[in-house]
Amino acid sequence: MASLKVKLNNGVEIPILGLGTWQSKPNEVATAVEYALKEVGYRHIDCAWAYGNEKEVGEGIRKSGVPRSEIFITSKLWCTHHSRVEAALEETLANLGTDYLDLYLIHWPFHLNPNGNHPSFPTRPDGTRDILPDWKIKDTWAQMETVYKKGKVRAIGVSNFSERVLEQDILPHTTVVPAVNQLEIHLYNPQHKLLSYLKSKGIVPQAYSPLGSTNSPLLSDETAAAIASKYDLQPSDVLLGYLVAKDIVTLPKSVTPTRIASNYTGALSAASKLSKEDVEKLDGVATSGKQKRLITPPWGVDLGFENWP
Ligand SMILES: NC(=O)C1=CN([C@@H]2O[C@H](COP(=O)(O)OP(=O)(O)OC[C@H]3O[C@@H](n4cnc5c(N)ncnc54)[C@H](OP(=O)(O)O)[C@@H]3O)[C@@H](O)[C@H]2O)C=CC1
Ligand SMILES: O=C[C@H](O)[C@@H](O)[C@@H](O)[C@H](O)C(=O)O
Known part of the structure; x- marks a missing residue:
């Protein structure tokens, strides 16, 4: 049985x-969050300033009646805010209606012109994105460390950081190793090499777009469908359970x-049913x-990822 929680490198x-919550419309997300917490048992919500719906996410959290201390809330620093991390965090906290985050991530490794x-x-x-070319991402990370040390967030991490960016631009300059790297990880983009690297550094991977995002091609994948029918599951259960079985x-x-x-229930059920051979096949x-x-x-610039078009 896959464990329901993963320990980060600081013990959280x-x-x-x-x-x-990306692309969840403000008028839908409050109900979705309330339902997930109150009726299903989710205890973790992934948010971002850039999603433009954090106020409504906060509303859903409050309406659920689940105590704040039982919920793990992540948010992300947007690219135009890299020179003012603490102020951006305060804005997110006010939007969500909470006084701390469980996890704060740098959303992408670029500073866009504020x-x-x-x-x-x-x-x-x-027409190209207005990235500040001379900005050093280690200076964003130093401010992330400051808000962490002040206790405003229980853990800090990154998102969309390749091995090259971590190895060259972050790890040589840190006193706090990122707890998490949130990445596009799913059946068609499993990122095996990057996952081994993260494991060697004690950085926990998070899978975004695990179902293949909007209009997903993954939901009709033949291998996932065949494994799903073997266990009387839906393909979506297998897509999610495959990642959970790998502790992602x-x-x-x-x-x-x-x-x-x-x-929620399908992912956990699939994770408990998938055999080693199923996971290898999906891999x-x-x-x-x-x-x-x-x-x-x-x-418009090289992020250092394999298979970036
Ligand atoms: N750090 C980053 O840069 C990124 C982070 N993320 C995070 O990861 C989350 C998940 O990724 P996201 O790109 O949203 O995509 P997902 O892979 O979670 O897919 C979401 C899509 O699948 C649909 N869907 C959900 N469940 C099912 C199901 N059981 N069967 C069929 N369709 C289903 C949803 O529709 P509906 O809602 O209508 O049910 C929606 O259209 C984001 O919401 C965000 O929090 C995502 C992208 C980038
Ligand atoms: O978290 C979701 C994604 O990262 C999203 O915020 C970005 O892909 C954004 O739409 C962009 O165009 O840069």
Whole structure:
């Protein structure tokens, strides 16, 4: 049986399943969060300033009646805020209506121009993203360490950081090793090499877009479907259970009550049923020609990832 929590490198425990909230409309997310916490048993919500719905997530948390201390809340520092981490965190805390986060992540390893032509997605005259090329990501991380040491967040980590960025730009300069790296990890983008590297450094991986995100090609995958029918599960259960069985913190998003419920129970059920051979088979799907990244914002610079188009 897969464990329900994973221990981070500072001893804090994180529930292995969390509810995603990207693209959850503000008028839907409060109900979704309330339902997930009150009716299903989720105790972990994955948020971000950039999702524009943190106020409504906070509303859902309060309406659920589940005590704050029982819920693991993650949020992420947006790219236009790298020079003012503490102020950005305060804004997120106020939006969510809480006085601390369980985990705060740097959303992407770039500082976008805070004085550009858009508050979240500034672009240059040629249309490319207005990244500050001279900004050092270690200076963002130093501010993350400050808010951690002040006790405003129980753990700090990163998201969308490749091995190269961690190895060259973060780890040589840290006193606190990131607790987590949140990445696109799923059947078609399993990132085996990066996962081994993270394990060697004690950094816990979190899987975003575990179902393949919007209009997912994964839900009709033949290997996942065959394994699902063997155990009387849905393919979505297998997609999630596969990651949970590998001790990867998994973040399915849904605003549909039946899916919010089945993703939770199905993931745990699949994780307990999948054999070593099933997991090996699923591990090989991408390398047998199905490798595909689904979330590739147009950064216009090399992030250091394998298989970035
Ligand atoms: N750090 C980062 O850069 C990123 C972080 N994330 C995080 O990870 C979370 C999950 O990733 P996300 O990209 O949202 O994608 P998911 O892989 O979680 O897929 C979500 C999509 O699948 C649908 N869905 C959910 N459950 C089922 C089911 N059982 N059967 C069929 N369809 C289903 C949802 O529809 P519906 O809601 O209508 O039910 C939605 O369209 C995000 O919400 C966010 O919190 C995601 C991307 C990038
Ligand atoms: O967390 C979700 C994703 O990272 C999302 O915030 C980005 O992909 C963003 O839409 C972008 O275009 O950079």
